[in-house]
Amino acid sequence: xxxxxxxxxxxxxxxxxxxxxxxxxxxxxxxxxxxxxxxxxxxxxxxxxxxxxxxxxxxxxxxxxxxxxxxxxxxxxxxxxxxxxxxxxxxxxxxxxxxxxxxxxxxxxxxxxxxxxxxxxxxxxxxxxxxxxxxxxxxxxxxxxxxxxxxxxxxxxxxxxxxxxxxxxxxxxxxxxxxxxxxxxxxxxxxxxxxxxxxxxxxxxxxxxxxxxxxxxxxxxxxxxxxxxxxxxxxxxxxxxxxxxxxxxxxxxxxxxxxxxxxxxxxxxxxxxxxxxxxxxxxxxxxxxxxxxxxxxxxxxxxxxxxxxxxxxxxxxxxxxxxxxxxxxxxxxxxxxxxxxxxxxxxxxxxxxxxxxxxxxxxxxxxxxxxxxxxxxxxxxxxxxxxxxxxxxxxxxxxxxxxxxxxxxxxxxxxxxxxxxxxxxxxxxxxxxxxxxxxxxxxxxxxxxxxxxxxxxxxxxxxxxxxxxxxxxxxxxxxxxxxxxx
Amino acid sequence: xxxxxxxxxxxxxxxxxxxxxxxxxxxxxxxxxxxxxxxxxxxxxxxxxxxxxxxxxxxxxxxxxxxxxxxxxxxxxxxxxxxxxxxxxxxxxxxxxxxxxxxxxxxxxxxxxxxxxxxxxxxxxxxxxxxxxxxxxxxxxxxxxxxxxxxxxxxxxxxxxxxxxxxxxxxxxxxxxxxxxxxxxxxxxxxxxxxxxxxxxxxxxxxxxxxxxxxxxxxxxxxxxxxxxxxxxxxxxxxxxxxxxxxxxxxxxxxxxxxxxxxxxxxxxxxxxxxxxxxxxxxxxxxxxxxxxxxxxxxxxxxxxxxxxxxxxxxxxxxxxxxxxxxxxxxxxxxxxxxxxxxxxxxxxxxxxxxxxxxxxxxxxxxxxxxxxxxxxxxxxxxxxxxxxxxxxxxxxxxxxxxxxxxxxxxxxxxxxxxxxxxxxxxxxxxxxxxxxxxxxxxxxxxxxxxxxxxxxxxxxxxx
Numbered sequence: 001x002x003x004x005x006x007x008x009x010x011x012x013x014x015x016x017x018x019x020x021x022x023x024x025x026x027x028x029x030x031x032x033x034x035x036x037x038x039x040x041x042x043x044x045x046x047x048x049x050x051x052x053x054x055x056x057x058x059x060x061x062x063x064x065x066x067x068x069x070x071x072x073x074x075x076x077x078x079x080x081x082x083x084x085x086x087x088x089x090x091x092x093x094x095x096x097x098x099x100x101x102x103x104x105x106x107x108x109x110x111x112x113x114x115x116x117x118x119x120x121x122x123x124x125x126x127x128x129x130x131x132x133x134x135x136x137x138x139x140x141x142x143x144x145x146x147x148x149x150x151x152x153x154x155x156x157x158x159x160x161x162x163x164x165x166x167x168x169x170x171x172x173x174x175x176x177x178x179x180x181x182x183x184x185x186x187x188x189x190x191x192x193x194x195x196x197x198x199x200x201x202x203x204x205x206x207x208x209x210x211x212x213x214x215x216x217x218x219x220x221x222x223x224x225x226x227x228x229x230x231x232x233x234x235x236x237x238x239x240x241x242x243x244x245x246x247x248x249x250x251x252x253x254x255x256x257x258x259x260x261x262x263x264x265x266x267x268x269x270x271x272x273x274x275x276x277x278x279x280x281x282x283x284x285x286x287x288x289x290x291x292x293x294x295x296x297x298x299x300x301x302x303x304x305x306x307x308x309x310x311x312x313x314x315x316x317x318x319x320x321x322x323x324x325x326x327x328x329x330x331x332x333x334x335x336x337x338x339x340x341x342x343x344x345x346x347x348x349x350x351x352x353x354x355x356x357x358x359x360x361x362x363x364x365x366x367x368x369x370x371x372x373x374x375x376x377x378x379x380x381x382x383x384x385x386x387x388x389x390x391x392x393x394x395x396x397x398x399x400x401x402x403x404x405x406x407x408x409x410x411x412x413x414x415x416x417x418x419x420x421x422x423x424x425x426x427x428x429x430x431x432x433x434x435x436x437x438x439x440x441x442x443x444x445x446x447x448x449x450x451x452x453x454x455x456x457x458x459x460x461x462x463x464x465x466x467x468x469x470x471x472x473x474x475x476x477x478x479x480x481x482x483x484x485x486x
Numbered sequence: 487x488x489x490x491x492x493x494x495x496x497x498x499x500x501x502x503x504x505x506x507x508x509x510x511x512x513x514x515x516x517x518x519x520x521x522x523x524x525x526x527x528x529x530x531x532x533x534x535x536x537x538x539x540x541x542x543x544x545x546x547x548x549x550x551x552x553x554x555x556x557x558x559x560x561x562x563x564x565x566x567x568x569x570x571x572x573x574x575x576x577x578x579x580x581x582x583x584x585x586x587x588x589x590x591x592x593x594x595x596x597x598x599x600x601x602x603x604x605x606x607x608x609x610x611x612x613x614x615x616x617x618x619x620x621x622x623x624x625x626x627x628x629x630x631x632x633x634x635x636x637x638x639x640x641x642x643x644x645x646x647x648x649x650x651x652x653x654x655x656x657x658x659x660x661x662x663x664x665x666x667x668x669x670x671x672x673x674x675x676x677x678x679x680x681x682x683x684x685x686x687x688x689x690x691x692x693x694x695x696x697x698x699x700x701x702x703x704x705x706x707x708x709x710x711x712x713x714x715x716x717x718x719x720x721x722x723x724x725x726x727x728x729x730x731x732x733x734x735x736x737x738x739x740x741x742x743x744x745x746x747x748x749x750x751x752x753x754x755x756x757x758x759x760x761x762x763x764x765x766x767x768x769x770x771x772x773x774x775x776x777x778x779x780x781x782x783x784x785x786x787x788x789x790x791x792x793x794x795x796x797x798x799x800x801x802x803x804x805x806x807x808x809x810x811x812x813x814x815x816x817x818x819x820x821x822x823x824x825x826x827x828x829x830x831x832x833x834x835x836x837x838x839x840x841x842x843x844x845x846x847x848x849x850x851x852x853x854x855x856x857x858x859x860x861x862x863x864x865x866x867x868x869x870x871x872x873x874x875x876x877x878x879x880x881x882x883x884x885x886x887x888x889x890x891x892x893x894x895x896x897x898x899x900x901x902x903x904x905x906x907x908x909x910x911x912x913x914x915x916x917x918x919x920x921x922x923x924x925x926x927x928x929x930x931x932x933x934x935x936x937x938x939x940x941x942x943x944x945x946x947x948x949x950x
Contacts, residue, residue, distance in 0.1 A: 046549075047552070063530065066531070069554055090527040094526055127575060267667050268667050270523040271523070272666075273630055281668050357534050358533065359531055397874055400860070406873050408865050485898070486871060
């Protein structure tokens with residue numbers, strides 16, 4: 001019997017039962033490789049493989065989930081029975097009935113657009129590509145104490161069948177690559193400098209063709225020069241200033257202060273364990289002034305090459321593009337069929353699971369800031385009389401309602417009278433989310449807009465990690481509390 | 487599968503694969519997680535977590551495969567494909583080979599409780615039903631999770647090393663909330679034990695309700711420097727970050743650790759002892775396997791003694807490179823995250839205070855902090871500078887007594903410098919499970935720190 005037939009058999013075993021309102025069976029199989037070279041030697045050469053199926057059942061009142069690594073018919077039918085047993089057990093104490101509006105059956109196939117299959121490139125070629133910049137980063141100065149270059153590839157195939165007749169297959173190819181160097185001064189204090197951004201935010205959905213465009217060797221000299229210069233740079237001064245953020249830092253700012261608080265499960269209270277709630281409550285839809293009129297933030301699972309791009313989410317809702325913040329006004333959530341129904345709305349299609357052995361939960365897709373009209377980053381600098389430009393995240397922290405945040409960055413430059421002047425080390429900024437986005441008075445144009453990919457966004461309990469995307473151009477914020485992280 | 491069955495499978499695969507240098511670690515966890523929120527049991531899950539970590543060496547060339555496919559044929563193919571990769575990769579400096587059959591078997595602390603292994607979905611629901619009712623009766627909203635898990639580990643190498651270990655794990659955590667997800671007062675309780683019947687479910691629920699009630703209508707407090715008394719749940723958040731930046735050999739080699747180049751020097755207060763203590767036989771504090779993913783027996787490692795940096799943690803390769811022996815600290819990789827070197831049972835203290843109240847009594851004006859949220863320790867790792875926020879209960883102390891609840895505050899301070907200003911810890915300690923795998927925990931007492939720096943306030947409720 002084929003695996004497809006096993007999925008169908010498991011689904012059939014549930015579909016016939018009177019107390020099953022909905023059931024889904026999701027096969028996930030994947031493989032990948034993680035390569036890292038540190039200081040001229042391989043730090044990690046790891047292949048990965050996974051295969052199994054997850055089964056989610058909505059009983060008379062509530063949900064059950066079970067899974068199996070064995071995808072034979074007998075094992076999946078048994079897993080289906082366990083999921084139903086759990087749903088029935090939980091229904092016995094449920095006071096409410098989980099709403100779950102019907103979804104038209106979906107059929108089709110999605111596949112990442114890949115020009116060159118990364119799994120056809122020999123592993124020794126990949127390691128050599130990492131080895132050269134990793135060695136060069138540490139060459140020529142004893143203060144350059146440690147360097148690392150990395151590359152990751154993952155291919156995942158999902159097949160979702162549901163009791164509503166949905167039958168969709170998706171194949172994803174995710175990649176990431178980058179490098180960093182640590183410089184250490186006479187005082188023992190280290191400074192890290194990374195390219196293209198900090199590790200974990202350099203992901204994409206594409207093929208090997210992205211590696212050539214990344215050009216690690218072409219950025220070695222700048223990265224090591226900046227790491228060394230940071231050792232003796234003055235601390236970032238404290239006080240309210242105009243803050244200019246480069247694109248990848250804007251992306252993380254979106255992630256933490258817009259992506260997470262617009263997750264409707266958080267706002268309703270389903271993610272208290274681990275994650276917390278949200279200051280963006282349903283009564284504020286259409287009312288909350290989240291940012292300045294320049295700020296439009298869109299959830300888009302159709303963005304080409306995005307970590308959060310797909311054909312359908314894990315409960316069969318088609319991909320789409322919807323604004324969350326429209327010209328500064330909070331207008332929608334990242335939602336599921338169940339949570340959206342609680343507000344009388346339609347799902348925005350964001351349910352995804354880390355793998356076959358986790359149930360889907362609301363996850364960011366590609367949550368991106370629309371570009372503005374402030375030209376290039378250098379145009380923005382030229383238009384700033386007094387401020388600080390910060391780049392590449394180093395630390396991140398935000399409260400459980402996603403209001404009070406504090407980020408520190410690897411590097412900053414003081415901006416005076418339209419010019420970058422001195423380099424600053426250990427820059428840090430803090431703020432309250434709606435005030436911060438309300439102070440946004442310039443966003444660079446489409447030429448500076450870049451889609452970044454986070455590979456390890458953590459949410460859920462037990463924790464699930466997920467690939468999510470954020471597009472952004474550099475932007476400027478007025479009167480931000482900045483200072484030094486040390 | 488139990489651990490003996492996993493070990494039999496591992497040996498069979500090694501003997502059939504025909505490769506001379508192979509290490510095979512197998513781990514299977516079966517987890518039952520009953521997660522509740524908004525007063526309802528909305529996510530109840532059975533999670534299977536099979537994992538194999540295969541390493542093959544060809545001289546000093548080493549490659550690895552991590553897979554969830556644990557059938558014999560899939561494991562054999564994993565060994566073969568890893569062997570092919572090992573012949574293509576550069577040499578790993580200092581690689582000492584896989585563990586051989588050199589060390590005698592050691593007695594393992596008991597980590598298994600049949601009651602937990604037998605727990606059913608119906609039993610989890612039965613245990614949670616009074617919790618949901620109790621929080622509701624208090625006029626509050628409940629959230630949290632009850633987990634029962636069975637975990638089997640086995641390791642075999644072609645050098646004859648063979649290890650196996652069965653464990654169970656049960657944990658309970660609960661929030662009592664003023665609003666479901668919109669902020670306001672909150673209280674937390676939690677407990678972990680290998681035996682689900684030993685979990686303090688009612689007691690921890692009462693604690694969460696009490697803290698939530700006491701946290702209502704918080705007053706405003708300016709950011710500034712305050713003496714602080716932190717509950718173990720708050721202290722372990724800080725120690726978990728310290729563990730990830732300070733004690734592993736890679737961070738020492740990289741120079742980013744606050745211990746790098748400072749072994750033998752005082753790095754924090756004289757009252758501070760930090761130890762990796764994975765073999766604790768206290769059922770309240772001891773979790774995890776007695777060997778690491780390389781088969782090295784874990785042991786007690788004093789990391790900081792009376793404030794002086796004494797030791798760091800090694801796997802076999804880093805130990806070989808740095809001229810020492812492994813501390814049994816090789817961490818298992820998982821799909822999506824690299825293998826590493828680090829602690830699985832970092833423990834602080836204990837101190838001498840009989841209670842948290844005794845610590846509070848010694849504060850003229852300060853803060854009592856129940857938990858922390860979203861701590862980050864990457865600001866300046868050499869000083870262990872960390873930032874984060876209070877959560878689930880923050881109270882002003884005046885004249886040695888809790889005066890009133892205050893809104894959440896952000897802190898930014900050096901943990902090591904803060905601990906140097908610590909003048910009190912409780913005798914009683916608590917084990918808090920960490921985010922990372924291998925059934926890791928951090929063990930801590932409640933701690934009093936003088937002059938902890940709070941640099942910002944958060945809003946307690948959203949506004950328009």
